[in-house]
Amino acid sequence: MKDMSELSYILDISVIQDKNCLFLHQKHYIEAILQRYGMDKANPIATPADTNMKLKKNDGVSKPVDPCTYQSMVGSLLYAAMATRPDIAQAVSVVSKFNASPNAAHLTAVKRILCYLKGTLNLTLAQYERSDSGTLVGFSDADWGGDQDDRRSTTGNVFLLGGGAVSWLSKKQATVALSTAEAEYVALSQAAQECTWLTRLLSVLGMDATPVVILEDNQGAIAIGKNPVDHSRTKHIDIRYHYIRECVQKGQIQLQYCPTDDMKADILTKPLAKQKFEYLRREIGLCNV
Numbered sequence: 001m002k003d004m005s006e007l008s009y010i011l012d013i014s015v016i017q018d019k020n021c022l023f024l025h026q027k028h029y030i031e032a033i034l035q036r037y038g039m040d041k042a043n044p045i046a047t048p049a050d051t052n053m054k055l056k057k058n059d060g061v062s063k064p065v066d067p068c069t070y071q072s073m074v075g076s077l078l079y080a081a082m083a084t085r086p087d088i089a090q091a092v093s094v095v096s097k098f099n100a101s102p103n104a105a106h107l108t109a110v111k112r113i114l115c116y117l118k119g120t121l122n123l124t125l126a127q128y129e130r131s132d133s134g135t136l137v138g139f140s141d142a143d144w145g146g147d148q149d150d151r152r153s154t155t156g157n158v159f160l161l162g163g164g165a166v167s168w169l170s171k172k173q174a175t176v177a178l179s180t181a182e183a184e185y186v187a188l189s190q191a192a193q194e195c196t197w198l199t200r201l202l203s204v205l206g207m208d209a210t211p212v213v214i215l216e217d218n219q220g221a222i223a224i225g226k227n228p229v230d231h232s233r234t235k236h237i238d239i240r241y242h243y244i245r246e247c248v249q250k251g252q253i254q255l256q257y258c259p260t261d262d263m264k265a266d267i268l269t270k271p272l273a274k275q276k277f278e279y280l281r282r283e284i285g286l287c288n289v
Contacts, residue, residue, distance in 0.1 A: 013083055016124070024084045025124040030117050033076040037114065044119025045112060046278075048091040049271035055094060055109060056148045062103035070102040073110050080117070084125045086158065086168040087281045088113055090268050093154075093170045126164020126285025136161050136202065138195055138214040139258065141265035142173070142187040144180045152176055153183035156268030157191040159198055164285030167194055170268040181220030182237060188214065188221055189241040192253055199252070211251050215258035222255045 007015050012029040015022065034040040074096050081092040091113050098106040136159060143154040152175070158168040169190065177183035195212050202209045216222050225244045247253040266272065267280040 012079070023124040023126070026080055026084050027121050030080060030121055034114060034118055037073055039111065039114040039118065042115045042118050045115040046119070046274045047271065048088045048113045048116040049094070049109070050112065051271045051273055053109065054148050055098070055106060057098065057101070058103070059105060062105040065102050065104055065107045067099070067102055070107060070110065071099050074099060077110070077113055085123070086125070086165050086284055087123070087267065087286055088116065089168055089170040090154070090156065090270065093172070097172070122288050123286045124288070126287070136198060136209040136212050138191050138212060139263060139265040140184070140188050140191040140214055140216050141263050141269050142183040143269035144177060144183040146270055147172055150176070153186070154269045155187040155190050156265040157187060157194065158265050158268060158284055159194065160284065167198060168268060168284070169194065181218055181224065184216060184218035184221035185224050185237065185244070186241050188216060188225055189244045192244040192247045195253060196247070211254050213254045213256055215256050215263070217258050217260045217263045219257060222257060225255050
């Protein structure tokens with residue numbers, strides 16, 4: 001065994017420790033991938049995704065591009081999105097759907113993400129303040145029918161602990177939702193599964209985080225989660241998505257309403273305009289240090 005002092009770098013993640021706070025960033029990793037793909041001199045852009053662009057598998061106009069290069073670029077972005085950059089998670093999730101047969105429009109979307117990273121190299125995640133208790137809070141949201149090819153919805157959830165995001169998800173749902181409430185309810189169930197894992201991890205570390213508050217901006221989804229009675233509007237929902245009900249009944253999770261304007265998980269469901277995007281980015285713990 002060898003004491004190598006305080007952790008400062010691991011798996012392309014830089015760690016800054018300052019008294020009771022901890023900051024994470026991937027500036028050097030991002031600089032490396034920008035140089036690798038010839039984007040190190042690109043013009044920065046304010047957001048990783050265009051609110052006016054709806055990507056499809058085949059738009060009938062764009063020409064095919066090299067899949068190997070495209071997949072390599074997306075793979076490099078995926079690591080950043082999973083490690084320290086939740087702000088690009090939604091955009092990367094979208095472009096990763098076209099890995100099998102990418103075209104020029106998809107490649108343009110990937111390059112836009114790289115341009116965004118070029119202008120936000122100094123963003124760090126986040127400010128993890130030391131605490132003896134696990135004050136874990138979650139946010140769950142969904143973009144109903146956002147996929148242009150199969151009309152499936154997108155789940156977005158984020159969990160904050162000590163002032164920064166510790167877990168986040170942006171993922172297309174496995175089934176087609178028939179209403180906004182159903183899409184939000186499916187997202188809630190996925191958030192409940194992640195919440196269970198996080199609370200068990202905190203328990204191992206000696207921190208009791210239960211009950212965890214999960215905030216949701218759809219009253220219908222909250223009502224379905226709190227009411228165990230099946231009726232015509234919910235009987236078709238897959239059994240596995242009712243896991244949230246069990247967690248609520250056991251007192252492990254508390255569902256609370258959150259106004260849409262304050263929904264932090266919105267950044268993980270769809271492209272946003274610059275002002276709102278930057279606001280939510282700060283809210284989940286990404287800042288310049």
